[in-house]
Amino acid sequence: KTFMGDAMSGLLSCSGPAALPGGTSGPAGAGARKLSDGVSAKLQPQQCRELYSELLSALLASCDNLPRSTTQLVDSMKQRCAQCLGLLGAIDPAHVNPELPRPAPFAYDAKFCLVTLVQQHLVRVLQTACDIGQLEVTSYAIQQILQHYMKRQLAKAVRSTQTFSSSSHGSMDIDSPGTPDEAGSLYSLLDDTCKSIVKPFLTTKFIVTSRPSAAPGVVFGSTPTTFRRWLHAWLKVLCSQTSGPLAFAFEACRGVTFWDQPLMLYLLPYMLAEVAGQGGDGLQLIIQELTAVMQCAAGGPECHVENIELYVHCIFTQLDLLQQWVTEQQEACEKAAERAQQAAAQQAAAAGNGRAVPKIPEPQLPAFVSNVATLVNAVPIQTMAEAALRCGSYARALQFFEVHVRAKHGGGLNPAAYNGGCSSYNYDDVSFLLEVYGHLEEPDGLAGLVQLRQGGLTAADQILVAEKAGDWSEAVALYEQALAQESATARAELTAAADGKSGTGAVAADALTLAARAVAAGQTAADANTGQIHRLGVFKQQQDVTSSLALLQIVTPKGNAAAAAGGPSAIPNSVSTAVQEVLHGVSSLQIGHLRCLLQMGHYQTLLHQVDGLMARCLGGGQGFGASGALNAADIIATLGTLANNPANAGSGGQTAQWCMWQLAALGIAAAWRLGSHELLRGYLGIVEAASGAGLQRGGATDDDWEACVGYILEAAHRGSHTDVVTMIKAARQGILGLLPSIAGESYTRAYPDLMKLHMLQEIEDAWGLLQQPSAVGPLQRSRALRWPERLSLTAPVLSSRAPLLALRRQLAGLLRDNEGMGRAWLQHAKLCRSTGHQEAAETSVLEAQARSVPGALLERCRLLWDRDKGHRAVMELQLVVQQELEEEVQPNDPAVQHQRAKELLQLTEWMAAVGQGGKEVLCANYDDAIQLDSNWEKAHFSYACYLDQLYKDAKQREVRGICLA
Secondary structure: OOHHHHHHHHHHHHHOHHHOOOOOOHHHHHHHHHHHHHHHHHOOHHHHHHHHHHHHHHHHHHHHHOOOOOOHHHHHHHHHHHHHHHHHOOOOOOOOOOOOOOOOOOOOOHHHHHHHHHHHHHHHHHHOOOOHHHHHHHHHHHHHHHHHOOHHHHHHHHHHHHHHHOOOOOOOOOOOOOOOOOOOOOHHHOOHHHHHHHHHHHOOOOOOOOOOOOOOOOOOOOOOOOHHHHHHHHHHHHHHHOOOOOHHHHHHOOOHHHHOHHHHHHHHHHHHHHHHHHOHHHHHHHHHHHHHHHHHHOOOHHHOOOOHHHHHHHHHHHHHHHHHHHHHHHHHHHHHHHHHHHHHHHHHHHOOOOOOOOOOOOOOOOHHHHHHHHHHOOOOHHHHHHHHHHOOOHHHHHHHHHHHHHHHHOOOOOOOOOOOOHHHOOHHHHHHHHHHHHHOOOHHHHHHHHHHOOOOOOHHHHHHHHHHOOOHHHHHHHHHHHHHHHHHHHHHHHHHHHOOOOOHHHHHHHHHHHHHHHHHOOOOEEEEOOEEEEOOOOEOOOHHHHHHHOOOOEEOOOOOHHHHHOOOOOOOOOOOHHHHHHHHOEEHHHHHHHHHHHHHOOHHHHHHHHHHHHHHHOOOOOOEOOOOOEOHHHHHHHHHHHHHOHHHOOOHHHHHHHHHHHHHHHHHHHHHHHOOHHHHHHHHHHHHHHHHOOOOOOOOOHHHHHHHHHHHHHHHHHOOHHHHHHHHHHHHHHHHHHHHHHHOOOHHHHHHHHHHHHHHHHHHHHHHHHOOOOOOOHHHHHHHHOHHHHHHHOOOOHHHHHHHHHHHHHHHHHOOOHHHHHHHHHHHHHHHHHOOOHHHHHHHHHHHHHOOOOOHHHHHHHHHHHOOOHHHHHHHHHHHHHHHHOOOOOOOOHHHHHHHHHHHHHHHHHHHHHOOOOHHHHHHHHHHHHHHOOOOHHHHHHHHHHHHHHHHHHHHHHHHHHHHO
């Protein structure tokens, strides 16, 4: 868009000098302002887009290249990268195409590997070393590699890699004795700049004490550790297993790999290739390691590992590199066989026996390449698909699972194909595909996939399609129906148990309980006795109760107080556990229903339902006062009692804490959007109590982010500067832990995290204004925040802009900017109306009207028009326009005149559309609109279109009159 040029100049003038130590004062600030003026005067919109892409590429590469250590310098660098990304903003992926950080190319060639290792990694680590230990081990690694790989040893290593890989390189002379700096040595292949840095290490004599070799075995899961420590431990195990031409280089780098994660990721594919190429126990050890990681990523609550996405992304990257290399070697073998066949045919033709062409045997891959191919295909592809789904790599999950189902059933997904295989797709296959397409935001794909469901659509399918299409009203209605069926089924089971007739329903409910507890802890799919239940809440057996229990995923505390006491509401012991939890707990249907209310903007209703469900979870009223108000202190005490009770140990005992955590997270999301700080403080206390009660949760979810924003806003409301700054830094640190790996796949996948950095930056900017010693005026506040420009750069979708606008409402409230709050409500109403979310737009426009925001009335009338209430829209707008025109003194403010011109023009167009008013009235309205804002081109154009319609109508009447005469 054309505004990007002005936005770029504004960004440089606003945030460029702020990043300098001297701020905007002094020569640095003046130089930045001069640069900004030059940029705004010369750059075109296309050039600005290219500059945005380059800035994003540089910043994302900086995040990826940061050393993975915990020093203060590295932490400061990460904070600066996160701050720069926040200042730049979450730019719409449709407007930029940044070059994302990609893994280094893999070629199993000793010369290429060693030169790249020294030039691009060891020298970089040597120059950026911030610790004496790091400097020592880096110096030792460079010394050992340069002094070992002289001409003779390098040629031997090159020949060995040629034998393994079937690639061809020129031969090298190895007869003469070598020196480290002679021609043909590794040192001679380096560029001049690198030679000047590493030349002293040709004669150094560093030694290290003997280092014990790592014991072979599976590293993942053996001890609790971080991703970097796991990667380093795995490299030590691989180093002890390799004996190839690069083994000496691997051993020399054992010490320095601990200090630099990019170096570890560079060496990992070479180590995997050498160890796997040898076959035997080393290959099986790698397969076991990969399988352990993938099964954990696709597993259940017992496989909780922090930042499991980093592990999975690392393995996916290595497998991609090895797969590409294996494919290249296969193509090379096929081309070599083809050349041999052609040569044999030419020889037979030259001998005069063209028909007797000798048969060339089928090309066979070398054993080394075959073993690497075995490693690439060792992990079950279905497990990889489930791991990718859990880690948020939805496109990769779809790719893996489609390969799996096509290999399993044959054919493709096209029902019209001759062998489409669609009739054999079972319940679980369709459920998995529906879940993936739901995360990919593909409503059309969902509409097609539901047709593969045998026996018609289930309630889960209908809810999923409605949610992804943004039809929240229909989704709420479907949830209400499913909840009614759930309650009816539970009551029927209770009655049957009372009569001693517990049967099939109890068996199904028990299976649902087992599966739902696993789902509540983050498992992709749980295997129960009756089948497999996915997150969609569907199961492949027990078809007789599918309509009533298909969506049942229970998240509720163990043991109800009333039932335990044997009171009036006690439940018979013969009733299944699932039914007991339905009657006194919180199901996933209720959680989904609450999320729909959050999306629709019904925050007060959501808070009331959250409080009621908390009362149910705590045994019917604990934690609530006589008036029914939330008493967070009692709830926190109850959670502490549950945590300290030994009977609640284990994953089943954490269900109460998990239930309360989910409800409190939804309460936090609604409370901070409403600005209800007392309620927000209470829900945050419940979250802390649930987390302190031993709750284990994996991965950063949307609920975690809502809680993070709630903590920051609550600290800002208290005026605690230390807490606000500390929480913003911690949030940025957590985002940068995953952003480099996610950004390596696509900018679109990294966009949600960039939006979070965008929001954190706006919190920091607003908090900086609050810390000013004197009051900040509207003009200064607008220049410092630059909210309109930053909002225009974001993706125009509700999922991105709605949280940002909600945050701006609260920040405007902290800044005591009532007009800013109203504008945020109005922008949200416009966004919801343009995307078809009319109920959310209705709530927002009423809030904007309550704050007397200019344009709120026009937006409400437009919403009425879109809801087929055109006459009411015309009536309400006409009443206001008449009052404005009858005023004796017209305002001189150009903004007010432009707004009145918009209202009058819109009224005139609607009157013409519904047939109200004659030509004289409409023409007078057009003239008044043009008089209010004569520079507004739309008014002139709309008037011209109306006159053109009058001319065409008059001409048609004249032609018809002549014909009749």
